[in-house]
Amino acid sequence: MFQFVLRRLLAVLPVLLVVSLVVFLILRLAPGDPAAVIAGNSATNDEINRIREQLGLDRSILSQYLIWIGRVFQGDLGYSYYLSKPVTELIGQRIEPTLALAVGTLLLAMAVAIPLGTIAAWRMGGWLDKILSGFSVAGFSVPVFVIGYLLIYLFAIRLEWLPVQGYKALMGPKAASLWDWMRQLILPWMTLAMIYVALIARVTRASVSEALTEDYIRTARAKGLTERVVLLRHALSNAAVPIVTVIGIGVALLIGGVVVTETVYAIPGLGMLTVDAVLNRDFPVIQGLVLLFSCAYVFINLLVDLSYLFLDPRIRY
């Protein structure tokens, strides 16, 4: 297993190099010029050219790439054209809200979806199964921002239980209490979890229902085991591999989902940083974020692969 992990980690390097090159080229070749955005509405061509020179954008693309990638190998992702701050510092400032949103959403989605999907499989065709099917369709179909606005209207405007927007950091010099931190995130978690509950519950239902038709389940029941033990120990554990796979894919999809949720709830996370950077053509920030997201994808995939070892003893690396 150690060799497998090492091999996978070493394989990350060329992947990241290719990703960095592709992103770098796409940004340079796509329309838009950070210097023109920075210069503002009243600028002249001379002013734009001066800014391009200062940012080093007048150099050849190859030379720009070599300078940037050289710095990346030293742990320096560059400086934001706009915010005049190191990209690493910006990512550090924004990672907490995004992690809090993503991890909380996944935990909530798993806590709701796996039991729901398992019960729906156990009582297939029953009322819970039908409700779950309806909910899954709704969860996939209704856009995240619509769910967000509805929840805000109910819990923040009508009932005044929860805040409309904002984020209070859990760490740092002005850290909020755990409860204050959670209050800000309850609605975003619920909003974003909706689609993942639908996704994970559907896969859990399908996977568990398939497992329930296997011979070993009949054997377990014949042995006189309780339905709870049959479901949890035999059916669910054997159905776990596809569920974990879909959760892994879900994490990847979360990166897109957080952008909308962060916008609706005014949460200053990596999603908003990405949108701002793209709109302003803040190349160093976009490049840094893409590298970070790529690393996150690779790491999550590795974790999912490793989890198979524990979930299915037949799998060997």
Add this chain to the structure above:
Amino acid sequence: MKRRVLLAATGLLGMSLMGPVAVQAQDNKVFRFVPHANLAVLDPIWTTAYVTRNHAYMIYDTLFSEDAQGNIKPQMVDTYTNSPDRKTWTFKLRNGLEFHDGKPVTSEDVVASLKRWASRDAMGGILNTFIDRYETPDANTFRLILKEPSGIVIDALGKASSNVPFIMPARIAATPGAEQIKEHIGSGPFIFKADEFKPGALAVYTRNAKYKSRTEAPNGMAGGRPVNFDRVEWVIIRDPQTQFNALKAGEVDMVEQPSFEQYETLKKTEGVKVEDFAPAGLQFIMRFNHLHKPFDNPKIRQAAMVAMGQQAYINTQIGVPELGKLCRSIFPCGTIYADENTGYFTGIANPAKAREMLKEAGYDNTPVLLMRPTDLASIAKIPLVAKQQLEAAGFKVDMQQMDWASLVARRAKKDAPAAGGWNAFLTAWTAGDISNPLAMAMLNAKGEAGWFGWQNEPRIETLKASFARAATTEEKKKLASQIQAVAMETATHAPLGQYRSPTAVRSNVSGMIQTPGIPVMWSVKKN
């Protein structure tokens, strides 16, 4: 039964723990403001972004300021004189002015700040051409020694919109204008809390207890600047619906620019009111590219102006009749140089006449490459109207959709439209930026060294030079009218209607000051 009791108890516990959120904003000494854009850049000289300018008004002071009637009044300056030959201006600062770091404001700080500002600002650059040297005879006095008399010294120093000559400590102002400053220390009514600044989320300001306000009543940007809050928070919320919800829930006290679609709802919402602090508002314009066909021909540009009119732009983009008005003048109506004597340009679309003019001008069906910024909600609809109006007059229009960042990059290209260039784009300017011929970008008619569109019209430049030398307001008004006449004749750009963009505040907010589009936090209070 037990389950019901448990559920009810959980619900009650939840409600008691959460509590009404609106209570948070009831602290009358804290003001929460949602600016129209994300505050990303903090240097008001490095960028012309309005949100940065507004931030700067919180923390910096200015030598002069514009009152609600458009008159320039001393602000940091106590007294000033001009020599009989009109070449030596002597300014005395008010006593006791102090920066937030505790150091006194000196004439050295003023000169360093003015030099940096003049290196970036168009009007500052023009003023610079008149200045022979600066002198600082003592810590409270500075002089501008001019090469020749100029009529724009006070206008330039009292300029209200970007770039504003804000005064900062000399060591900070020594930063080249092309580089961003790293420290944000002013002598204004609020102190910027750099340690609490989170770009994209929050900017915090506290009351400057040592601020030396003028004794006059607040009037526009001029007069006293009494502060009624201990802390002002700029909360960045981009989504208009979330802005509305946060205001309704009392989590914020003011939304600078609610969307026009929400205007009627806001007026009916309990606990919220709509206020208008910028009566002069903004103006939509269309800029022609003077380098390439078909708009290299002034007759064809004139035909386009006649084709387009103004009402349809206001109806489509604003949608609230009371917020828009027709204004033919290139200087916004309600400002000092506004003049509705615009000849052939009536501001009313006349496609039949435009068609005739187009025929006379020999239009050969060259398509007009019109750029539309799809991501900039405030102006995204108006290119659609322009396309329709131009086509109704017989123009062939090729509208290309792009984001704003692509548009600003493309408009800097002088290539022919087929080779990546362009023919026309539309934008909006606040009244403060276009109320003076020297500050208006569209009147930069120095050809390829000028503003995008690169009009080469020496008559405009000559008239602007005379304007800069004019001594009296009457003389300046006359010259501004002459400049407008040439601008109309040569169709520098098309004014497409004026509109106001009101703000939304909680009902308990009062004391807002009318300004040229700058939301100021002094004088405002919560009851």
